[in-house]
Amino acid sequence: MNKIFLIIQREYIIRVKKKSFIIMTILGPVLMAALMILPAFLADWSEATHKNIAVLDETGWYYEKFKDQDNISFYHVHNDLETDKEKALYEKGHLLLYIPRTELSIPVYAELFSNGQSGLNLTTYIKSVMKREAENKKLLASGIDPELIKSSKVKIKLSTIRVEEGGIEKKSNTEVEVGLGIFAGLMIYFFIFMFGVQVLKGVMEEKQNRIVEIILASVKPFQLMMGKIVGIAMVGLTQFLLWIILTGVFLLAFQSGIFGGSPDALDMMSSQSQISSMAVGEGAGINDPFAMATEIISGINFKIMIFSFLFYFLGGYLLYSSFFAAIGGAVDQDADTQQFMLPVSIPLIFSVAMSGVIVNQPDSSMSFWLSMIPFTSPITMMIRIPFGVPVWEIALSMGLLVLGFLVSTWMAGKIYRTGILMYGQKVNYAIMWKWLRYRH
């Protein structure tokens, strides 16, 4: 037992001391924080430039309807297209909205000239104004009062509320859950792969540089294999923990530092959405989507999320890394690993590929079974958990995963101990099967 601890210690320390580990540990949270801050930052930055739009409306239908917005001002011009284009674009650097005269009863065509990008908000706004106006005109032509239509419009607010056992009600929002589920699933996928491959490489290193026989004169092959697997798992957990802590630190530092005086990044995210909802012209049902998101996020049980993330990462990693260890023990050359890596990776890739289907129907029987089978459950169950999964399902899935990795490590141990001292043998599945059944 003492020896396996020594092995775990060595595997852990050499990896944590590596430059690549330190770089990854710092870079990961920086990227993560950037991913959360950058969209808001960029949106703010692009909205900050003020746009002036000259409106040349030959139909006379629309020009009065354009109202100045936060970053957009409209003014009228009355010359011809060439002159106004010259003036607006080249002299002033403004944009020109040209609505040509038309034979149609209702003009629905316009051109927007600009020196650069006109921006989605602007085009959306112009289109919505023209659309509303044209529709009103059409309604009037048919003898219907547009005000009647307007007053008859209703906005339906649908809050989805999940009633859990004991009558606790929780607001849920599918988009947030989808995002969270897929994010967690992908993280599990990356972690299993990243650290599983480290097990493979570590085992192959020992075999290739022939230290393995020296070590095996002191410890049992299973101890060496498990020591390596557990040591690397702890590296993974360390990295995960540091990522969570550092991401939080970076986010805090960014909010208080760079946005010191101005409203913080998260406020900006919501103000950005307000612009778009305002552009539609009608009062959006919910004014602060961010506040809503917070409400929903607080509805998700993060204790369960984090606990199950750690559990499924560890369980999935133990399951897959034992296969990786067996492969590393069996082959001599790096090139030979490919043929064995593919079938091992397929269930992982499959569960990521199925994530779209699972978030659409998290309660379907396919989702259920995929989250029970140990090969796919770590990813699938993590995707499902934000949607709320009965406790018995999680427990069963976890139990099956434990059973799965116990069987897989037992099998891997048998292949590993025969393969690790076998050199120059071209390994295939038939030979591995023989090793598996080989009585030691």
Added chain:
Amino acid sequence: MLALEAINVSKTYINHKALNNVSIEVDEKSIFGLLGPNGAGKTTLIRIINQISVMDEGKILLNGKPIKPSDTTSIGYLPEERGLYKKMKVGEQAVYLAQLKGISKRDAIRELKKWFEKFEIGSWWNKKVEELSKGMQQKVQFIATVMHKPKLLIFDEPFSGFDPINVNILKQEILKLRDEGATVIFSTHNMASVEELCDNIALINNSKVILSGGVDEIINRYKPNIFKVNYLPHKPIELRTELFELVSEEQNGNLHSSKIRLLNGTKPNDLLTTLTSQVEVHGFNEILPSINDIFIQEVNQTPNSSNE
């Protein structure tokens, strides 16, 4: 007292029999040579003693008791195919290997410093293994094998990769370890070192022990009873054909030398008496076979049925 005894050990791999009823006896505080051509089963036997492989049948007794997993701490093993972690520092690595043999970190460092000084490699402590030459790595491996003062030392081809100077240092160290009370098993193809170092040997071929015993006793057993005599003057010697057989004659400068085989239990003195009455004897010595000759003779006699 036997330090190690293997009794009727057999081991079959998936498609080949590696050991077939192999028995060896290793005396305490002696050097035991395990000889045999490639693929004969030496390494398999060594791995079984080290409990890396498991035997199918038979028994291994260590100091008279069946060997058990905890015995690995009292065995030092230098495998034929050996390496080190390339990215790890020499000192760290040696300490790690010592700890795996059950030595505390502090004791390991103290003991290692001594050995590093003895081999004059103290400056390597903080170097990475990949910076060392192969011969340098072998020294580190040797130290890692012996530093926990094991009762039983097993060397598989210990001299491969060493230059002659270091081979000599190593031989001295092995002899010293034996004198200090360790039992040494070593497997090699280097027959000269076998004669020089070993007290007893076992020759394994085709998974079986085909010859074993003390080195002197085996040489004695295989000696052809031929004596080489140098004499003057140059003239034919008269020999009684029922007692002696002239094997060869040659002129060497002005000395004449003949090889004569003793037949039917004739004693060397009988030959001397016959010779001194006829010529003046300048040299008289017995021609003994080398272990190398015996090895080749024995291996060639046994049919080579299987190959690895």
